[in-house]
Amino acid sequence: MLRIIHVDMDAFFAAVEQRDNPALRGLPVVVGGQPHSRGVVSTASYEARRFGIRSAMPSTEAYARCPQAIFVHPNFRAYEQASKQIRAIFGDYSHLVEPLSLDEAYLDVTGRDAVAIGRTIKERISREVRLTASVGISYNKFLAKLASDFEKPDGFTVIDEERAAALLPTLPVRRLPGVGAKSEEELNRVGIYTVADLLRSGPELMARLFGRRGQELAMLAQGIDDRPVGVEGESRSISAETTFETDVRDRGELERILTDYAGSLCRQLVRGANKIRTVTIKARYEDFTNVTRSFTLPDYTCDPDKVAATACQLIDKIDLQRHKVRLIGLHLANYLQPGEPYQMRFPFPGDEQRV
Ligand code: TTP
Ligand code: MG
Numbered sequence: 001m002l003r004i005i006h007v008d009m010d011a012f013f014a015a016v017e018q019r020d021n022p023a024l025r026g027l028p029v030v031v032g033g034q035p036h037s038r039g040v041v042s043t044a045s046y047e048a049r050r051f052g053i054r055s056a057m058p059s060t061e062a063y064a065r066c067p068q069a070i071f072v073h074p075n076f077r078a079y080e081q082a083s084k085q086i087r088a089i090f091g092d093y094s095h096l097v098e099p100l101s102l103d104e105a106y107l108d109v110t111g112r113d114a115v116a117i118g119r120t121i122k123e124r125i126s127r128e129v130r131l132t133a134s135v136g137i138s139y140n141k142f143l144a145k146l147a148s149d150f151e152k153p154d155g156f157t158v159i160d161e162e163r164a165a166a167l168l169p170t171l172p173v174r175r176l177p178g179v180g181a182k183s184e185e186e187l188n189r190v191g192i193y194t195v196a197d198l199l200r201s202g203p204e205l206m207a208r209l210f211g212r213r214g215q216e217l218a219m220l221a222q223g224i225d226d227r228p229v230g231v232e233g234e235s236r237s238i239s240a241e242t243t244f245e246t247d248v249r250d251r252g253e254l255e256r257i258l259t260d261y262a263g264s265l266c267r268q269l270v271r272g273a274n275k276i277r278t279v280t281i282k283a284r285y286e287d288f289t290n291v292t293r294s295f296t297l298p299d300y301t302c303d304p305d306k307v308a309a310t311a312c313q314l315i316d317k318i319d320l321q322r323h324k325v326r327l328i329g330l331h332l333a334n335y336l337q338p339g340e341p342y343q344m345r346f347p348f349p350g351d352e353q354r355v
Contacts, residue, residue: 003114004229006136006144007121009086009103010153014045015131016078028053028069035063035071038243038326042074046153076264079103084271085129093117098230099272101238104148106141108229115158122156138164142177142225164223169196176220178213186210195221237276238265241329247286249324255312261330262308269332275300277334279310283318284327292331293317300336307332 009015013031018024028048033039041062044053051066062069083102090097094117096108109117118135125133134155136147143164147157159167172194174184190209192198198206198221206214219225240261248254258281269275280294293314301307311330318325 001110001139002108003110003112004138004141004144005107005109005114005118005121006141006148007086007090007105007107007118007125007133008136008145008148008152009082009125010132010134011043011045011049012082012103012131013043013074013079014048016082017072017075018045019130020078024070024072028066030059030062030066030069030071031074032071033059033243034073035059035067035069037245040243044069080268080271082129082131086125086133087271089121089124089128093121096230100236102268106144106229118156140223140225141227141229142220143223145177146171146175161223168221168223169194169199171195173198173217176217177225179217183213236335237331237333238268239329239331240265241282241327243284243327244325247324247326248328249320251315251320254315254318254325254328257328258311258315258330259304259308262311263304265330265332266302266304266307269302275302275336276307276332277301277336278332279307279314280331280333281311281314281318282327282329282331283325285319285323286326287323288326291318296334300334 014029017029017031024045026047027045028051029045030041030048030053031044032042037059039059041053041055041057041059043055044062048062048066048069051069053062053065053069059071063071079102086103087097087099087105090105090107094107094109097105099105107117114137118137122133122135125131132154134148134152136144136150136155136157136159138144138147138159139161143159146167147159148155150157150159173179173187173192176195179187187193187198192201198217201209201218203215203218206218208214210217242257277300278294278296280292282290282292284290295310295314297306297310
């Protein structure tokens with residue numbers, strides 16, 4: 001049976017801010033847009049979450065919920081630095097590491113003592129990076145991720161088969177991987193709200209109603225997920241976007257921002273030894289309509305100049321004559337991650353008994 005660890009940092013950006021500025025500790029901290037700006041919340045400390053503040057909430061709403069919160073600008077360099085440190089720690093325990101974002105990753109530690117490795121990783125992150133992580137351990141990716149979320153913050157949760165059987169039916173369908181707002185609505189429409197409802201429907205009906213996707217959901221509902229770590233995985237992408245203080249029509253300004261984003265996103269790709277093929281820009285017009293424009297390159301790349309040039313060309317397909325832009329974003333998808341061959345495994349620290 002597979003042994004998968006999922007690690008996810010707690011209130012990541014906010015925790016880094018509190019670590020680096022002791023005056024912020026114990027206080028409601030909101031990282032992201034300033035209180036009276038049109039920006040959004042990137043994340044909030046757990047103290048701020050008590051007021052109902054959440055990621056992606058408009059900053060004005062966060063301010064209304066908690067005027068005494070301390071709003072800080074994101075400092076990506078510090079987050080990237082912490083991310084690099086945790087990834088280096090992960091690399092000491094498995095060659096099969098699949099980072100999902102700056103603050104989370106799956107590790108495949110099959111055949112070894114996952115609980116001991118999970119505890120060591122958590123302890124090293126606390127000691128060496130001075131941040132808390134939540135660790136989930138199970139026999140596949142879906143359940144490991146569910147586990148890491150279970151006792152956040154500072155959690156450590158193991159989901160074995162018995163626990164999975166008890167837990168799964170109680171979950172809302174939204175908790176299944178790949179079920180977003182739209183799929184949730186479709187499932188609700190046929191009376192499926194929880195995983196228990198889905199189990200009752202059975203695989204045949206699910207297949208009839210939703211095709212292949214329905215079959216996959218029926219498997220997940222039973223706690224079956226055979227997606228490998230580090231190879232393809234979930235459809236992965238990275239993105240960055242910004243909301244302007246005042247709407248923009250100047251092409252030069254959009255180009256500058258997209259070029260900037262191409263630089264920082266490509267740096268992230270290079271760090272993870274990843275490449276992408278599909279470049280998408282997203283614009284929100286002043287009337288709040290969203291447009292996305294994509295181009296798929298002939299080859300995988302992590303070259304910032306190539307990505308920037310592609311993104312800037314896509315601006316042609318945005319109607320700047322008729323519209324001003326209040327938000328611009330860059331999205332890179334279609335990942336290629338060179339998988340580590342299994343036979344390349346070497347012993348890891350604390351794992352000598354395997355040699
Ligand atoms: P998450 O892991 O989703 O959130 P978190 O680490 O802040 O909190 P927790 O895991 O304890 O629930 O995201 C990691 C970081 O990514 C987060 O600190 C900030 C950033 N982020 C955004 O900028 N915008 C978003 O909408 C989300 C969800 C995250
Ligand atoms: Mg997190």
